[in-house]
Amino acid sequence: MDLLTCGGLAAFEVAVWQSPRQAVGWPLVKRFFALFLILYAVAKVYRIIVYPNFLSPLRHLPGPNDQNFVLGQEVKKFKAESPFSVHLQWTRKWPEAPFIRYVSFIGTEVLLVNSLAAHKAVLQTNVYDFVKPPFFAGLLTEIVGTGLLFAEGEAHKNERRLLAGPLSVPSVRKLLPVFRGKARDLSEVFEHALGDKPYAALEAMETLAKSTMETIGMTVLGIDLKTLASTHSLGFQEVWSRLIHQEPLGYLIMLVNALVPIRKLTPLKANYRFLQASADLRSMLRGIIEKRKADLADGTFKEEIGESRDLLTYMLEDAALHQKETGKDVWSVDDIIGHLLNFTSAGHESTATTLAWSLYSLSTHHAIQDRLRSEINLLLEANPEPDYDSISGLAYLHNFVREVLRLYPSSYMSQREAVRDLIIEGVAIPKGTQIDINVPLMHQHPLVWGADADVFNPDRWDEREGSAAASPFAFEAFLQGPRICPGRNFALAEVKAVLVELLTRFRFLGIEGEDGELLTGGEECVGKGVRFANPSLTLRPAGGLRVRFERL
Numbered sequence: 001m002d003l004l005t006c007g008g009l010a011a012f013e014v015a016v017w018q019s020p021r022q023a024v025g026w027p028l029v030k031r032f033f034a035l036f037l038i039l040y041a042v043a044k045v046y047r048i049i050v051y052p053n054f055l056s057p058l059r060h061l062p063g064p065n066d067q068n069f070v071l072g073q074e075v076k077k078f079k080a081e082s083p084f085s086v087h088l089q090w091t092r093k094w095p096e097a098p099f100i101r102y103v104s105f106i107g108t109e110v111l112l113v114n115s116l117a118a119h120k121a122v123l124q125t126n127v128y129d130f131v132k133p134p135f136f137a138g139l140l141t142e143i144v145g146t147g148l149l150f151a152e153g154e155a156h157k158n159e160r161r162l163l164a165g166p167l168s169v170p171s172v173r174k175l176l177p178v179f180r181g182k183a184r185d186l187s188e189v190f191e192h193a194l195g196d197k198p199y200a201a202l203e204a205m206e207t208l209a210k211s212t213m214e215t216i217g218m219t220v221l222g223i224d225l226k227t228l229a230s231t232h233s234l235g236f237q238e239v240w241s242r243l244i245h246q247e248p249l250g251y252l253i254m255l256v257n258a259l260v261p262i263r264k265l266t267p268l269k270a271n272y273r274f275l276q277a278s279a280d281l282r283s284m285l286r287g288i289i290e291k292r293k294a295d296l297a298d299g300t301f302k303e304e305i306g307e308s309r310d311l312l313t314y315m316l317e318d319a320a321l322h323q324k325e326t327g328k329d330v331w332s333v334d335d336i337i338g339h340l341l342n343f344t345s346a347g348h349e350s351t352a353t354t355l356a357w358s359l360y361s362l363s364t365h366h367a368i369q370d371r372l373r374s375e376i377n378l379l380l381e382a383n384p385e386p387d388y389d390s391i392s393g394l395a396y397l398h399n400f401v402r403e404v405l406r407l408y409p410s411s412y413m414s415q416r417e418a419v420r421d422l423i424i425e426g427v428a429i430p431k432g433t434q435i436d437i438n439v440p441l442m443h444q445h446p447l448v449w450g451a452d453a454d455v456f457n458p459d460r461w462d463e464r465e466g467s468a469a470a471s472p473f474a475f476e477a478f479l480q481g482p483r484i485c486p487g488r489n490f491a492l493a494e495v496k497a498v499l500v501e502l503l504t505r506f507r508f509l510g511i512e513g514e515d516g517e518l519l520t521g522g523e524e525c526v527g528k529g530v531r532f533a534n535p536s537l538t539l540r541p542a543g544g545l546r547v548r549f550e551r552l
């Protein structure tokens, strides 16, 4: 923005004030650049030093003031032991403040949401007064599509309404046989790793991510991804991984492209690789959609996953009904591709990470593991093929999963930008202000969850009082309000189905550390014995998680 404004002003000055007798050509270019550099330097000094320190209406809010003047607080955040530990220090220092203000890169002011009331205002009451920051949206829509994640305002409301059916509890209920089938496949992987040995160790993150991706294939797309791999030169997982995991130059191109569209103009291998992977993925999805439409139209689509319908089939059927009733198409093929990419990205890694933290918590809390197993065995004795409702009725399992999500929320942060001036909790927030929602802040807040907020204790869910019991904003692993994760019932059912299967076949002994030591428990603080990846978009263990287990 500054570049454009300063360039425009310098060009204007040169064009308007240039006398006809003055030299043209090279001296004119030099004059333009000299002016441009001076204007740009003045603009930067104003933005980085003058505005945030002397003029901003936010400068008096509580918050740290020891920032680096170019990198703000980001160096401190990147060097911290977890992507949320610096935020936690701030919230301990200013526990009562609705917002904590800090300075990020090149003088950008950020408000960290710090009270239940402020969370309610940002996520619910004023939800559509905030949007996902355009830079962030530009960066990610290239990979995950627009879908729900990046729809805003009326478009978002409309899409949520249209997708309510496919992601509702009755639809998820019917998907349970698929979750259970995939959980059995997963336990075969554990079984295979054991072979004849008394115990074995598996890299959990990798194994679980592969499994949850296959589940997404069945439940979202209605296909077996392994079958798809045999009809394309590269499998779905391989193409997806090429989009997500790029070489450093690939990430740099992504960053620049979010500011200035350079994709089509960049003749570099890293760029071609990304464009090829993106085209391959979209072509695979387009092929699946067209075939499913045709099969549904001529009645040849086979319900291969029991009585359930995958989300794609559900969407196509809903769309056909809507077309019949109103004569209007609800979604174009590109819209559907956007939703499918959203579900794939939002639904597989977050669930895999939650499962990995579940295995970590089981491995380090053996008494809790035994109690869970007893609860599940009691159910299986009465009902060897439990359905959605009976698994949902396992009270201790429910508390366990919520406790994992409280201390290890895989989607631990979300960002917003104010689209108008507004006042929240007495704080005047100017249009354009960046907002940080850091989920662990409320999850580990002593004023909300008590003095032992950082201790893993599933029973706390039955003993909640005060704001932990009264406010939905005390638990934000799926966020809250109109943008709450629409896949939460899906994710909870999948996580529980996997835990029911694994807990009845294996005992989790501990986590193998990098130094070869086995971590078995006794810890009283979040994430003891593992390192958190930082910086990272999701809350995951750095370098993976090696879980040691034995057969029961």
Ligand code: HEM
Pocket: 147, 148, 149, 150, 160, 342, 343, 346, 347, 348, 350, 351, 354, 409, 410, 411, 413, 414, 415, 476, 477, 478, 479, 482, 483, 484, 485, 486, 487, 488, 490, 491, 492
């Ligand atoms: C344990 C697993 C999961 C966790 C922790 C989780 C968490 C979240 C969070 C925190 C958000 C809000 C993001 C934001 O606004 O910045 C979100 C949004 C979303 N999630 Fe999930 N999610 C999980 C699983 C799933 C699954 C399985 C699906 C789909 C099958 C899904 C689909 C979505 C979609 C489409 C959105 C965007 C919603 C909107 O903006 O209206 N998620 N999720």
